[in-house]
Amino acid sequence: MGDSGNIQLVFWDYAVFFVYLVLISLIGYYFGRKKKKSSSDFFLAGKSLPWYVIGSSFTAANISTEHFIGVVGAAFIYGISIAMSEWANVLSFTLLIWIFIPFLMASKVFSIPEFLEKRFNSTIRQIFAVVTIATNILAFLAAVLYGGGLILQKLFGIDLMISILIISAISLAWAVYGGLKSLAWMDVLTVAVMVIGGLLVTFLGLHYLSGDSHSIIEGFKIMLERNRAETGIWREVVQKNIPNMLDSNITSYNRLSVVQPISHKVTPWPNLILGVFTISIWYNCLNQFMIQRVLAAKSTYHARMGIVFAGYLKVLMPIIIVVPGLILFALYPEVLNLEWSEVRPEADKGYIHLIQLLIPIGIKGVILAVLVGAIQSTISAVLNSTSTVFTIDIYKRMINKTASESRYVAIGRWSSVVVMIVSILIAFWIAKSSSSLFVYTHTLYAFFAPPFSAVFVLGILFRRMNGKGALTAVIAGFILGILIKVYVEVSPAPLSWLEPYNMQAIVVWFFSVIVCVLVSLQTERPRPEQVSDKLTINWKKLNLFHDLGDRWYKNVVLWWGIFVLIVVALVIYFF
Numbered sequence: 001m002g003d004s005g006n007i008q009l010v011f012w013d014y015a016v017f018f019v020y021l022v023l024i025s026l027i028g029y030y031f032g033r034k035k036k037k038s039s040s041d042f043f044l045a046g047k048s049l050p051w052y053v054i055g056s057s058f059t060a061a062n063i064s065t066e067h068f069i070g071v072v073g074a075a076f077i078y079g080i081s082i083a084m085s086e087w088a089n090v091l092s093f094t095l096l097i098w099i100f101i102p103f104l105m106a107s108k109v110f111s112i113p114e115f116l117e118k119r120f121n122s123t124i125r126q127i128f129a130v131v132t133i134a135t136n137i138l139a140f141l142a143a144v145l146y147g148g149g150l151i152l153q154k155l156f157g158i159d160l161m162i163s164i165l166i167i168s169a170i171s172l173a174w175a176v177y178g179g180l181k182s183l184a185w186m187d188v189l190t191v192a193v194m195v196i197g198g199l200l201v202t203f204l205g206l207h208y209l210s211g212d213s214h215s216i217i218e219g220f221k222i223m224l225e226r227n228r229a230e231t232g233i234w235r236e237v238v239q240k241n242i243p244n245m246l247d248s249n250i251t252s253y254n255r256l257s258v259v260q261p262i263s264h265k266v267t268p269w270p271n272l273i274l275g276v277f278t279i280s281i282w283y284n285c286l287n288q289f290m291i292q293r294v295l296a297a298k299s300t301y302h303a304r305m306g307i308v309f310a311g312y313l314k315v316l317m318p319i320i321i322v323v324p325g326l327i328l329f330a331l332y333p334e335v336l337n338l339e340w341s342e343v344r345p346e347a348d349k350g351y352i353h354l355i356q357l358l359i360p361i362g363i364k365g366v367i368l369a370v371l372v373g374a375i376q377s378t379i380s381a382v383l384n385s386t387s388t389v390f391t392i393d394i395y396k397r398m399i400n401k402t403a404s405e406s407r408y409v410a411i412g413r414w415s416s417v418v419v420m421i422v423s424i425l426i427a428f429w430i431a432k433s434s435s436s437l438f439v440y441t442h443t444l445y446a447f448f449a450p451p452f453s454a455v456f457v458l459g460i461l462f463r464r465m466n467g468k469g470a471l472t473a474v475i476a477g478f479i480l481g482i483l484i485k486v487y488v489e490v491s492p493a494p495l496s497w498l499e500p501y502n503m504q505a506i507v508v509w510f511f512s513v514i515v516c517v518l519v520s521l522q523t524e525r526p527r528p529e530q531v532s533d534k535l536t537i538n539w540k541k542l543n544l545f546h547d548l549g550d551r552w553y554k555n556v557v558l559w560w561g562i563f564v565l566i567v568v569a570l571v572i573y574f575f
Helices: 011-032 039-047 051-062 065-078 080-087 089-107 112-119 122-156 160-209 216-227 232-245 270-277 279-286 288-295 300-321 323-331 333-337 340-347 350-358 364-399 405-432 436-441 445-461 467-490 501-522 556-573
Strands: none
Touching: 011 160, 011 364, 039 160, 039 288, 039 364, 039 405, 051 160, 051 288, 051 300, 051 364, 065 080, 065 122, 065 232, 065 300, 065 323, 065 340, 065 350, 065 364, 080 089, 080 300, 080 556, 089 112, 089 270, 089 279, 089 288, 089 300, 089 445, 089 556, 112 122, 112 288, 112 364, 112 445, 122 160, 122 288, 122 350, 122 364, 122 405, 122 445, 122 467, 160 216, 160 288, 160 300, 160 323, 160 350, 160 364, 160 405, 216 323, 232 333, 232 340, 270 279, 270 445, 270 501, 279 288, 279 445, 288 300, 288 364, 300 323, 300 556, 323 333, 323 350, 333 340, 364 405, 445 467, 445 501, 467 501
8 A cells, every 4th residue: 555645635624624623612612611510510511411412422432543543454454353343332232221321320420430339349449440540541541642643643744742742732621621511512523523524435435446337336346245355366365364363273264254263363253242241341331431421411311322322323333444444455455465564554554545545635624523533532531531530539539538529620620631741741652662562552451351340240230249259359350361461472382262362351351250259259248238229230129111211212122122133133244
């Protein structure tokens, strides 16, 4: 594909981007103009968010430049199986909708660490709070700042350090000014622009691929045919790289299957189901910057419908971030003839190349808005959630329990500034060092997500689980995760199925479950207030059908069911 160079913008590109900035700023100002009198107003939007805002914000917080760059590159290399990173969320979304949301809403907490204290003990709360803050800075804020700055540098020739500072200033201003309510409503516009701009790139790519027929449908057929890799150079490059993607004993590779062998380096088949209990539950149900949108819902109904709406957006996302990778493979299979160490960096240039190749002058401003929107929405979301955890779980819990509500709001704002400064410094450090740290931060999930995911699920489902079991499981899980990582890195011949970080996470999750159960059963029962009906399931009184909507066409079950059927149909089609 070669070096795409910088994107050349004309007046209309700048005009479109300026209109986007003005609109999103006006939205942020309008919904953030009211003075925040309480911490609930600032951190939880006064519990006023409707379902369509929750779904949009939940999605916007999740999507960043790593999707438009990294996921497209991964799809170029590995094929359609990368789409399962979006579609497999149907399992964790289902658990969130039907099991976790009722308890999180009933507990009336500001944060997940606060919920864990009510269910287990204060030690678990503090550990999770510290881990959340550290991970938000290292694995999210600094990494996204660096990645976003890198994209602006590559696309528009802006100096990397200046790009990082520009992104930081815009995101910080929006996050500090209006709190969660302002950010959530801004995300509605961000997601709309993201979907429109992303679909534009995909459809223009299919149109280009069709050649003289000028047909999106014909382009789609050509894309599928070449990704089957049954003939020509497409078959040649896939066969050559099978040892790099799978165990060397396997002789074939299906790029159009979402179900891959257990030795697959990125998407082994056990992760389709078991992965929901490891990283997926943590990311969607325990991750503060995601679940904070749910906690801000005006009711259980709006919380549930918000996640259902986010589910439909998840169904759509592979068209925006996976199909472009398949188009690139159809166009440039020769990239896979490079040395394996050179393939991924070259593949990551793919989306930028498509923009240069396909987007006409005057429309590139929309794509700039898409990328900047993806960057700022994630940064603002992580920044707001980090300040929430610091203020509620550190400052209020350990430093000043009797401060006024306005004081907590002020601490939240100032902590956002401090967190951003630290993140900028780390982003600068990443930029001046090798990329290994940046890559490493994205594997941190496999270390800390499985233990917390295990104790969270067990804590809600089974009343016998106690704080000692949870604490032991978290510590033991961390230790095992580190040992597995060391084994894979230093062993001359590690088990091939254990090399993918997803498989490491599954092993740690099951180990944590066993430890939590055994220790809990050997120690005292939890106190009655730790296992109330607001914190754990009472199987005798369980009512899943509360607050589902007052009309049949608004019913959560109906729209959730359609969402599940669509995902099942897609998985069967690409099986």
